[in-house]
Amino acid sequence: MTDAYPAYDATVDAPKHHHPVYDYDSGPPVDRGKFAIWVFLGTEIMFFTGLIGTYIVLRAGSPSWPNPAARLAVDITAFNTFVLICSSATVVAGLFAIQNDDRRKFNLWWGLSILFGAFFVGVQVYEYLHLFHLDMTPNQDLFWSTFYVMTGFHGAHVVIGVVWLAAVYVAALRGKYSSKDFVGLELAGLYWHFVDLVWVLLFTLVYLM
Amino acid sequence: MSDEHPPQFSVKKLWILLLALTAAEVAYGEIGNRTFYENKLLLWGGLLSFAYVKGYYIFQYFMHMKYEGAIVKGNVWFTLPLVVYFMIMLWPDTAANDKLNYGIGRQLDPNDGVVKVHLDQVDSSRNIYIPGEQEDGTRPAPAMPASEYAYLYTADPELVEPEPVADHGADH
Numbered sequence: 001m002t003d004a005y006p007a008y009d010a011t012v013d014a015p016k017h018h019h020p021v022y023d024y025d026s027g028p029p030v031d032r033g034k035f036a037i038w039v040f041l042g043t044e045i046m047f048f049t050g051l052i053g054t055y056i057v058l059r060a061g062s063p064s065w066p067n068p069a070a071r072l073a074v075d076i077t078a079f080n081t082f083v084l085i086c087s088s089a090t091v092v093a094g095l096f097a098i099q100n101d102d103r104r105k106f107n108l109w110w111g112l113s114i115l116f117g118a119f120f121v122g123v124q125v126y127e128y129l130h131l132f133h134l135d136m137t138p139n140q141d142l143f144w145s146t147f148y149v150m151t152g153f154h155g156a157h158v159v160i161g162v163v164w165l166a167a168v169y170v171a172a173l174r175g176k177y178s179s180k181d182f183v184g185l186e187l188a189g190l191y192w193h194f195v196d197l198v199w200v201l202l203f204t205l206v207y208l209m
Numbered sequence: 210m211s212d213e214h215p216p217q218f219s220v221k222k223l224w225i226l227l228l229a230l231t232a233a234e235v236a237y238g239e240i241g242n243r244t245f246y247e248n249k250l251l252l253w254g255g256l257l258s259f260a261y262v263k264g265y266y267i268f269q270y271f272m273h274m275k276y277e278g279a280i281v282k283g284n285v286w287f288t289l290p291l292v293v294y295f296m297i298m299l300w301p302d303t304a305a306n307d308k309l310n311y312g313i314g315r316q317l318d319p320n321d322g323v324v325k326v327h328l329d330q331v332d333s334s335r336n337i338y339i340p341g342e343q344e345d346g347t348r349p350a351p352a353m354p355a356s357e358y359a360y361l362y363t364a365d366p367e368l369v370e371p372e373p374v375a376d377h378g379a380d381h
Contacts, residue, residue: 028280029278029280030278030280030281034281035280035281035284038281038284038285039284041285042284042285042287042288045285045288045292046288046291046292046295049288049291049292049295049296050295053295053296053299054299056296056299057299057300067242067246069238069239069242074235074238074239075235078231078235081231082228082231085224085227085228085231086224086228088267088271089220089221089223089224089227089271091271092220092270092271093220096217096220099217189271190272190273193267193268193271193272194272196267196271197264197267197268197272200260200263200264200267201260201264203260204234204256204257204259204260205260207238208234208235208238208256209238209252209253209256209257
């Protein structure tokens, strides 16, 4: 007697995905990564608002405040600000290059961005070491405590940004990104521009005002 | 995946503009600090205007917000009223500072910005000078070198100029 029916194969009916598959896009009409990074950047805005707001209250409430130009090397930091703005421009240039499938230009611009970012961190470390050598430590007064808190947290963001830029750079060198898929680069770029934007404000508030 | 390329703009032009604005801002700050340092409205207003314009271009072009749709824009703009709310909530601390017995930052010397209060006599939770009261109700002079005496801006004359004690500096 032969089998009238073939043996049941459970894999035939097994779902191919763990998640339900719809015949329509159930998410918002925007890339999920971009949506997520902007939600994250919204929280970052509030984070730096807290720091800057506290700085304004402490400064405005103080009977006196030293002139930053007398305590800080404004010229060096102004050059560092130039460098950070340059890095933002090279990130955009790199993104445009990958959108045009120009890998040679992408490698150049994105690599420069990482170098500029690392340079910025290096100058900030040098500045901190120099200030510490002069006993300009955070416990000296409100000027220094607010200075270190704001520039320190921003510096940590720059370090994270450099690592992020480097990580996507390695992935790009391995051929992950192209003119059809560059969202990963775009997200890293958005974070980097945000760090640049915050520094524009901090430089004005802490070093110039 | 990004199937449609967002519009591209001239990075070079924006880069030059931002560098020029930064140079102008630094020059304005340098000149302002030397010539019209006391006119805070002019000095700070000008500097913040430079920062705003630079931030605007970075936000709109580098961060591509100009070309985003309502969902991404809505994600960011909701923070604006929160920022305003936060500042309004903080404002009384600044506005009422002169009504506090020991306002914020009262340990700063207005001449050189150096801390004159010894740290172990500062209530760190309130950032104020606590001289300590003895059983007979008198306040002793702080046990620190005369050069580090508290320099306070307060209506209480006992706290303004504590009597120096000659040998206490050596114990410290």
